[in-house]
Amino acid sequence: MDETLRLSLQTCFALYGASRAVTSAYRPLLDPLGLTYPQYLVLLVLWERDGRAVKEIGAELRLDSGTLSPLLKRLEAAGFVERRRETADERVVTVHLTGSGRALRESVACVPGQVAAKAGLDREELIALRDVLTRLTRTIEGKTP
Known part of the structure; x- marks a missing residue:
């Protein structure tokens, strides 16, 4: 057998396993707050700087709009963020933390x-x-x- 094709020797598999393990470690800490790991990442971006364009958040998190939009909808339904269309350019939607979204930062510190x-x-x-x-x-x- 060609050793280069052994699963245990694949860096990609080690990264995949580590990613799944780390994400799983977050679950019991975020579940009580009603957050998923990807939602937590969105909030981290907004806690760094509030009022970001959806496109900017997607670029920072390496998420396409098809993945990001449902996340933002759920965060908005939970009362943590609100989305606003810019008056100067209605094609641009910005995401802003609500009071609950800002307060949540202390809970996850x-x-x-x-x-x-x-x-x-x-x-x-x-x-x-x-x-x-x-x-x-x-x-x-x-x-x-």
Whole structure:
């Protein structure tokens, strides 16, 4: 058997497994708040800077509009965000946090630390892993520094 085709030797499979494991680690922490992991990511983007265009959020999260629109609808139905058409250009829809959406930030402040603790890596290892994965993503996307 050609060793290059062994599943256990595939970096892509290790990344896939790690991604699923990390996402699963978030579930019990976000479920009580009525959030999914992708909704949490949208909120992280808005907590950094509120009032972003839908297109900008999609670009930041690498999500297409077919995936992002239902997420935003559910966040809006839950009362965490509101979508507004820009008066200057009605084609542009911006997403704004509501009071509940801003308040939710305090409720999830402990989540990254809890997931990090579950990962069993120290702070330096987590930072190094993040940096390698970011570099890998940028290189594959053709956005090398």
